[in-house]
Amino acid sequence: MTATVQPPVDVQAPYGPSAPPALPVIELVDVGKVYRSGSLEVTALSDVSLRIEEGEFVAVTGPSGSGKSTLMHILGCLDVPTAGVFRLAGHDVQALDEDQLADVRNAFIGFVFQQFNLLAYLPAWRNVELPLIYASVRPAERRRRSLAALATVGLADRAEHKPGELSGGQQQRVAIARALVTEPGMILADEPTGNLDSVSSADVLELLYELHRDGRTVVLITHEPDVARRAERLIQIRDGRVWAVGDEEAERQADADTADIDQPAGA
Amino acid sequence: MNWRDTFRTARDAVRTHRLRSALTMLGILIGISAVVLTVGLGEGAKAKVQDDINSLGTNLLVISPGSSTDSSGVRGGFGSASTLTRQDATALATPGVAPDIQTVAAVSTTSAELVHGTTNWRTTLTGTSPNWQVARSRQVASGRFITSANEADAAAVVVLGPDTAQQLFGTTDAVGQTVTYNGVTLQVVGVLDALSSSEAASNNDLAIVPTSTYAQRLVGGATRETVSSIYVKATSSHTLSAAYQEANALLLNTHGIATAANADFSIATAQSVLSTASSVDDTLTVMLGGIAVISLLVGGIGVMNIMLVSVTERIREIGLRKALGGRPRVIRRQFLVEASMLGLAGGVLGVGLGLAVALILPTVSGSRVIISIPAALAAIAVAIVIALGFGVYPASRAARLAPIDALRNE
Numbered sequence: 001m002t003a004t005v006q007p008p009v010d011v012q013a014p015y016g017p018s019a020p021p022a023l024p025v026i027e028l029v030d031v032g033k034v035y036r037s038g039s040l041e042v043t044a045l046s047d048v049s050l051r052i053e054e055g056e057f058v059a060v061t062g063p064s065g066s067g068k069s070t071l072m073h074i075l076g077c078l079d080v081p082t083a084g085v086f087r088l089a090g091h092d093v094q095a096l097d098e099d100q101l102a103d104v105r106n107a108f109i110g111f112v113f114q115q116f117n118l119l120a121y122l123p124a125w126r127n128v129e130l131p132l133i134y135a136s137v138r139p140a141e142r143r144r145r146s147l148a149a150l151a152t153v154g155l156a157d158r159a160e161h162k163p164g165e166l167s168g169g170q171q172q173r174v175a176i177a178r179a180l181v182t183e184p185g186m187i188l189a190d191e192p193t194g195n196l197d198s199v200s201s202a203d204v205l206e207l208l209y210e211l212h213r214d215g216r217t218v219v220l221i222t223h224e225p226d227v228a229r230r231a232e233r234l235i236q237i238r239d240g241r242v243w244a245v246g247d248e249e250a251e252r253q254a255d256a257d258t259a260d261i262d263q264p265a266g267a
Numbered sequence: 268m269n270w271r272d273t274f275r276t277a278r279d280a281v282r283t284h285r286l287r288s289a290l291t292m293l294g295i296l297i298g299i300s301a302v303v304l305t306v307g308l309g310e311g312a313k314a315k316v317q318d319d320i321n322s323l324g325t326n327l328l329v330i331s332p333g334s335s336t337d338s339s340g341v342r343g344g345f346g347s348a349s350t351l352t353r354q355d356a357t358a359l360a361t362p363g364v365a366p367d368i369q370t371v372a373a374v375s376t377t378s379a380e381l382v383h384g385t386t387n388w389r390t391t392l393t394g395t396s397p398n399w400q401v402a403r404s405r406q407v408a409s410g411r412f413i414t415s416a417n418e419a420d421a422a423a424v425v426v427l428g429p430d431t432a433q434q435l436f437g438t439t440d441a442v443g444q445t446v447t448y449n450g451v452t453l454q455v456v457g458v459l460d461a462l463s464s465s466e467a468a469s470n471n472d473l474a475i476v477p478t479s480t481y482a483q484r485l486v487g488g489a490t491r492e493t494v495s496s497i498y499v500k501a502t503s504s505h506t507l508s509a510a511y512q513e514a515n516a517l518l519l520n521t522h523g524i525a526t527a528a529n530a531d532f533s534i535a536t537a538q539s540v541l542s543t544a545s546s547v548d549d550t551l552t553v554m555l556g557g558i559a560v561i562s563l564l565v566g567g568i569g570v571m572n573i574m575l576v577s578v579t580e581r582i583r584e585i586g587l588r589k590a591l592g593g594r595p596r597v598i599r600r601q602f603l604v605e606a607s608m609l610g611l612a613g614g615v616l617g618v619g620l621g622l623a624v625a626l627i628l629p630t631v632s633g634s635r636v637i638i639s640i641p642a643a644l645a646a647i648a649v650a651i652v653i654a655l656g657f658g659v660y661p662a663s664r665a666a667r668l669a670p671i672d673a674l675r676n677e
């Protein structure tokens with residue numbers, strides 16, 4: 001740590017006591033994550049506290065190795081914290097077993113990945129219907145909702161195309177349709193523009209922004225400041241800690257600090 | 268996720284990875300077709316033995332002359348002396364003595380050359396009584412069998428085996444024609460029906476004359492009273508062992524032998540004659556079956572191997588499915604269903620291949636193959652069970668994968 005690094009900022013501060021009474025979608029209290037491999041312990045996250053309210057568009061940003069991927073895994077219920085409390089829509093996630101975690105992911109979270117993660121052998125609409133299969137929705141209803149989600153992302157005419165027949169931007173929009181189709185409490189996008197050219201990137205970001213405007217909660221994880229700026233709130237992760245929230249000045253300051261932080265803090 | 272969706276998902280995955288699915292199936296396919304063929308060959312061999320037994324008659328006993336001890340104490344081997352006589356046959360046939368014996372036919376045989384015109388044919392000349400036809404369950408194709416009247420008159424008549432008639436007379440009807448043996452002209456009164464080709468040739472190539480004719484006019488000499496064998500027919504196949512006991516006791520008694528071990532005759536059932544042959548077939552069946560089971564095992568290991576590759580290769584897909592809400596048990600079930608689909612396909616194709624070979628094999632090697640539908644269905648079930656059994660480990664591995672590790676995989 002160098003002298004120029006600023007102390008962590010309490011992310012709850014902007015909301016604090018005057019926060020709306022409704023349950024936040026996400027609530028993290030002093031969350032930490034330590035990876036153990038043999039005798040080696042790597043601290044990926046420590047003392048992270050934050051709240052994300054319904055309808056927010058939040059960007060989580062930080063350099064690679066900052067711990068933002070770990071945070072994303074915890075937010076997505078793909079991994080559980082080793083310390084602190086994580087509540088998702090009021091549910092204590094630590095108390096859930098593997099099956100319940102799968103159900104929570106299915107019902108509350110819509111994932112958008114950097115690699116799209118579409119199944120190449122299924123046409124677009126059948127990729128979109130996947131989460132509904134695990135939710136045991138009836139086939140006719142699945143098809144109807146999948147086509148509606150594809151229409152939302154502007155790909156109604158590409159429903160029968162396989163991923164290989166679509167451009168990168170279109171594939172990511174199919175992935176967004178898949179994230180939308182269960183009407184989740186939160187859309188969690190992990191570097192959604194990482195594999196796209198600038199035109200497609202703008203396209204996808206615009207789509208996420210529209211979803212936010214329609215009232216959906218969107219959490220965007222990115223290392224690109226330009227992408228993060230589209231969000232209405234910014235959460236900066238450095239060395240496994242939250243550094244700045246919603247403050248562009250602080251963000252710029254943090255960007256300047258990046259040069260000093262050359263030791264990744266974790267996964 | 269319901270079963271229909273699980274099956275659809277598994278079907279899509281199997282279809283998508285065609286080459287891999289085909290290779291997985293191949294192991295099962297070869298194993299199953301090997302099993303089906305082995306069982307088919309075994310059944311075929313058994314059926315052949317059963318046919319042989321049936322054609323001899325399932326309630327037939329054959330008494331052969333056995334070892335004997337002469338007056339100077341020299342013991343001869345089985346067949347070295349003809350210890351059976353016409354009197355033995357008469358004793359066995361005496362009403363009331365052996366209630367489970369239906370009929371008795373003593374047989375004397377010698378190798379004889381029959382002549383018709385310019386044609387010679389060496390066959391087995393058999394002197395016996397009219398009862399022979401009943402004891403051996405044979406029919407005449409044309410003419411009639413020898414009669415009691417022929418027996419009483421020592422008539423110069425002969426009944427020919429179908430092969431013998433064919434050799435001597437070709438396609439012309441033998442009945443009414445004559446053959447000559449040892450200067451005696453015999454009139455052909457009948458021709459026997461042919462037995463199936465799987466039978467020993469001696470069943471179809473023989474010449475039957477009345478016992479009296481055989482002993483007094485044709486062969487004579489020292490063999491006058493002794494016989495080559497006595498056929499005893501039990502009243503039914505259920506009373507066969509009773510008839511065996513009666514014949515054995517009676518002959519030991521009339522021959523004055525105290526211990527059965529010293530018996531100078533032997534009694535064989537058609538079953539016991541052929542059981543040696545069938546036990547050889549059983550050994551072969553077990554050996555082939557072992558090979559088939561090994562090939563099934565190898566097929567199963569192939570399934571496991573390729574499914575493990577499949578799990579590794581589809582690690583991202585598994586991660587995605589888990590991230591989207593697939594519970595571990597649903598993931599496991601999907602892979603198990605995939606495995607059993609491959610097993611089913613391999614089993615069905617394996618049975619198909621087995622059937623195809625079963626159709627070709629008899630024309631190539633002459634072995635009979637019998638494929639039963641229950642055995643084929645069982646083979647398919649076994650294929651599914653094997654694929655499932657060897658699919659459990661890969662499927663559990665897929666189910667245990669952590670979604671982040673799976674998604675992170677490049």
